[in-house]
Every structure is written in structure tokens, then in C-alpha cells.
Amino acid sequence: MGLKHIETVKSIILLLLIALSITFTFSIWTYSPRYETMDQSPTTDNIAIANKESIDQIIKPYKTVFNFNDSLRGTVNAKEIDMIIDEISDWKITDISLVNQNFGAEEWGALLRKPNRFTLYYHGEVPLTLYDTVLYMDEKMLNVPEISFDRLVIDWNASHTYLDILFISKMNKTMYSAKAQVRDYKEFERTILTMGQEFEEYGEVNPGGSPYIVVPTGTVEARKNTYFQEEVRPSQFRNALFSDPSAVRRSQLSSYVEDYGDNQALMKVYTDKKKLEFMYLFEEPNELAIPSELLEKAIYYVNEHSGWTDEYRYTYMDPASSTVRFRLFLHGLPVYTDSSLTTEIVQKWGKNGITDYSRPYYTRGTTLESKVQQLPSGMEVAERLKESDMIDLDKVEELTVGYFMKYDMKQGLLIMEPAWFYLSKGNWNRFLPETSGGELIGLE
Numbered sequence: 001m002g003l004k005h006i007e008t009v010k011s012i013i014l015l016l017l018i019a020l021s022i023t024f025t026f027s028i029w030t031y032s033p034r035y036e037t038m039d040q041s042p043t044t045d046n047i048a049i050a051n052k053e054s055i056d057q058i059i060k061p062y063k064t065v066f067n068f069n070d071s072l073r074g075t076v077n078a079k080e081i082d083m084i085i086d087e088i089s090d091w092k093i094t095d096i097s098l099v100n101q102n103f104g105a106e107e108w109g110a111l112l113r114k115p116n117r118f119t120l121y122y123h124g125e126v127p128l129t130l131y132d133t134v135l136y137m138d139e140k141m142l143n144v145p146e147i148s149f150d151r152l153v154i155d156w157n158a159s160h161t162y163l164d165i166l167f168i169s170k171m172n173k174t175m176y177s178a179k180a181q182v183r184d185y186k187e188f189e190r191t192i193l194t195m196g197q198e199f200e201e202y203g204e205v206n207p208g209g210s211p212y213i214v215v216p217t218g219t220v221e222a223r224k225n226t227y228f229q230e231e232v233r234p235s236q237f238r239n240a241l242f243s244d245p246s247a248v249r250r251s252q253l254s255s256y257v258e259d260y261g262d263n264q265a266l267m268k269v270y271t272d273k274k275k276l277e278f279m280y281l282f283e284e285p286n287e288l289a290i291p292s293e294l295l296e297k298a299i300y301y302v303n304e305h306s307g308w309t310d311e312y313r314y315t316y317m318d319p320a321s322s323t324v325r326f327r328l329f330l331h332g333l334p335v336y337t338d339s340s341l342t343t344e345i346v347q348k349w350g351k352n353g354i355t356d357y358s359r360p361y362y363t364r365g366t367t368l369e370s371k372v373q374q375l376p377s378g379m380e381v382a383e384r385l386k387e388s389d390m391i392d393l394d395k396v397e398e399l400t401v402g403y404f405m406k407y408d409m410k411q412g413l414l415i416m417e418p419a420w421f422y423l424s425k426g427n428w429n430r431f432l433p434e435t436s437g438g439e440l441i442g443l444e
Helices: 003-030 078-088 105-113 128-133 139-143 185-197 234-241 291-304 378-387
Strands: 063-067 072-075 092-100 117-127 148-155 162-169 174-181 200-204 214-216 220-231 249-254 257-261 265-270 275-280 312-318 323-330 333-336 344-349 354-360 362-375 396-408 413-424 427-432 437-443
Touching: 063 078, 063 105, 063 185, 072 214, 078 117, 078 185, 092 162, 105 148, 105 162, 117 128, 117 291, 128 291, 200 378, 214 378, 220 396, 234 257, 234 265, 234 275, 291 312, 291 323, 291 344, 333 413, 333 427, 362 413, 378 396, 378 413, 378 427
Parallel strands: 117 312, 333 396
Antiparallel strands: 063 072, 063 117, 072 200, 092 174, 117 148, 148 162, 162 174, 200 214, 220 362, 220 413, 249 257, 257 265, 265 275, 275 354, 312 323, 323 333, 323 344, 344 354, 396 413, 413 427, 427 437
């Protein structure tokens, strides 16, 4: 090939390289990559601290009492109460109507004293529409206005085809009646009524008086349990509760207090009490909540991060302050403690979301010791309270067995001691035999 042709080829190649370079440069200048949309959903979707729970596990009766013609029988045994609830859940409930709108303590007592009925006792007011996962209700029942109850009375006097059911609210002073269609009345007699006749003998603390309180007449057997204390790392709650955990700042305020916070929320951790308090800084308070909606979202909130670290049950709701409480339970009995710890999950809600969320972050670990203890009968405790100069028995609203929890920080132990507790003026108190009095332990 001649020199002339070689120079021509070189010129063509050079022009091509220049053109290619210009094309690449232009492409780089004008390139706009396609980014996938970022998922901005809360991190709680991916955080599972412990367990989720259904409504029927969180809302449970703590006691049932059967009033037969010749005796009172009752139980606080969780398994026995669950068996009754399982039977009731198959009934179809219809025809609800308002019976009384100003239901006083004397009327309450007179109604519960009537024979051939049994009562399920709840710690907190239960919204009827939310309880439809437990009770099989006619669709018309779900369209009624907000109805709540803390006593559910089943009367088997009426008919062999249906039972009368009463929904009684102590707080609202209301009573609603409904019908329960029973598929097989003989089966109802064989299961629930036969079971009820085998429960412990109960007696009335103040026969014919007010309020109506019934307790076991014999000594009560319960177990004292000691557990190794375990805990959920506070960082897990940080990851679950803050929308962007990577933006959270941690600071040590004192030997036992830590702060986690960003520009919207703050979480205080009390390492000596094994308690945390989470709060949104700019959420407006709510004026008045709808009870069914408030309780439903309170349960859902804990379920979002699988936050049921032990057995907790719903015990209290105040729609006026949008407050809901869930208490720790053990073997179906409520657990109380002093100010050194907490046994409650407490939520407060605002207009657009939760404002405050406080709770324990300890859990019960391996059982170190378990031994049976004998407690005095409820009748004996009531008599001791009656004799006390410090307590007015007429002001006592309820008397029940529970656990008082002590915390041994040095050894890392949770000690659950069975005891009697009484409710007076909205507060639960532990009965102390040595003083015949009580010890204030907090508001339920």
C-alpha cells in the first residue's frame, strides 16, 4: 500500500476516534440514572422483638363465678376460664338492647346474686365491637353505638333454645341485654354447668351489702416462683420504634439513665428499673378517643414490633386521656410491684399517633425455684380488713389473688410472691397480714 493511502486511512481512523469521543462525552453529560423508589416504611415491619398476640389473648376475664341455687362456685384458673370462653365463642349473639342507663352498685349486687347465672369478670372496660373476635355476634350487633362492659353475665333460666346475656359497665353505669343461641342445650349443661359445679366454693364478703364481692372460702394454694431476669436490649427497641435508627443519638445522662433521640422522638432507658419511656416530641394530645378504636390500635402498635415479651393483658382504658394499660400476668394472675420496677405497658395517644409508650424491657428467664405456698381464704382476708382501723371495707371494690414481684438487682432475679390484693379508690393494694392493712402499689 502506498504512503498516500496509509495517510488517508490514518486520517479516517482519527476522525472516527474524535467522533466517538464526542459521542461518549455527550452521553456522560446527559446521562440520568433510574433510581428505584426507596422504601420509607417504618423499620418496625422488619423488627420482631418477641411475640405478636391476638385480641382474645390480650383481652381475657380474670375470674368467673357461678351462682347455683344452693352454692357459689368460682375460679381464677386461666385454663378453666379459657375452656368456658371456647364454648361461648360458638354461640350466636343477637337482639341487643339497652336495659338500664344508670346502673348503680346496689342494682349490680342484686342482679349478680340471682341464681342460675354465671359471671365473667374483666379488669378493664371491653368495647363490644372489638370483642367480635371472641364472641360470634350477629352483624346487626356490630352496627350499634359504642358499648363496653367489664362484667359479662350469662343467665340460663330463660329457655333451652337460647340464653340471656347481660353486658354490664361499672364505669358507664349501663346494662345491655342480648340473646345467645345455643346449638345444644344439653351440651351446655354437660360442659359449662358441670364444670362450674366442680369449681372452688366461694362466699360473699358482705351478704346483701354493696359492693358485691365474692371470694374463695377455703385456703388458696399458689406458687412462689423465682426466675433469672433476662432482658431485651434497648437497642432493639431503638431499631423498632424510631423511623430511622441510624439517625438516633445516644447519650448517658447518669449511671442508670440513657437517652436515645432524634429530631422527632426521645427514648429514656432506666437501666436500674429495666424500664423505657418512648415519646414523640411534637404530637398533639387527643381530646376524646373512641374506645374500640383506641384499644385496637394500642394492641396493634405492640404487635407491629412483636413487643409482647411475657404474658400481658389489657386492664385499663381512659378514652378522655387516650390512655391504655396492659399488665403483666403470671399463671393467669396479675403481677404488681413497687416503684423500683414496673409491670405495666402504658400508652397515650394523640391526634395523629402515639405520644407516650412506657414499658418494662426485662423478661422472665429460667425458673430457679418454684414452691407451693398457702394463702388465707378470701373470707379471712376480708374479715381482717374489716377489723382494720386503716381500711373502710365499704370502699373496697374487689379482692383477688395475684403476685407481688421483687427484683434482686445483685443476683439478677425476679421473685414472684403470691399475695392477696384489694381495689380501693382506683388503686390496688397488697394485703399485709402482719398489719391487717395494705400497701399502696399503684393505679390500675
